[in-house]
Amino acid sequence: MDSVFLALGHQTRRKILDIVKSMPGCSVADVVKYFDDISRIAVMKHLDVLEAADLIVSRKQGRRRELFFNAVPIQMIYDRWTTEYSRFWASRALDLKYLLENPSESAET
């Protein structure tokens, strides 16, 4: 769980995930082409993070490594949202409403 959130908490990695998602089986080099502002090694490190978080699955095909998006961890988090927070919207999303309708005398910092 930590690793999935942490992996997603970096814009480059989310972009990588989008690329792999839209090009199943693409290679590392295919991904690297989309980044001219960071090195190949940096991209690979990001891929390592995504793979450690199971967001990407890879397999070696000769000298190429094929990358695949793994929807499962995101599905798990998505499921957690719906069970943990969905009923929350109705009953508890009033916190902020309460705040806004009951301004305190001291300014909010």
Added chain:
Amino acid sequence: MDSVFLALGHQTRRKILDIVKSMPGCSVADVVKYFDDISRIAVMKHLDVLEAADLIVSRKQGRRRELFFNAVPIQMIYDRWTTEYSRFWASRALDLKYLLENPSESAET
């Protein structure tokens, strides 16, 4: 976006979020009570991270600081899942299925 994921990518912070969510208006000290393995200052630092990510909103009430859970950033991410990935389940979640049904000759590393 980065900040929300990063904030959630740490177990202590998710626990803090749960506490604040279940006790709207609770104080810093209320939260600190649930953690005997880390210091008050560490807890406050985590609160800073959650507040910077807008996951928590606070206001000073005299010598107390009241903490409120803010559902909006999570709602935004939740909405992103549904638009970005929901149709993905049906059409693209076959990536792994493809992998498992077409083992390559070289072992997956």
Added chain:
DNA sequence: TCCATATGTAACCAATACGTTACATATCGA
């Protein structure tokens, strides 16, 4: 008024994150 309570800030440290360059290894294809 003054002690208790609640929070805040600063400094420090070790570990981690994220980038880099250099070098190495494996596979492909002409």
Added chain:
DNA sequence: TCGATATGTAACGTATTGGTTACATATGGA
């Protein structure tokens, strides 16, 4: 076969993170 291509590893440096202790400030209430 050999150069090209693709990937991998190691080492390094800087910035950030997540914890700590020490000290400071503000408010509450007896």
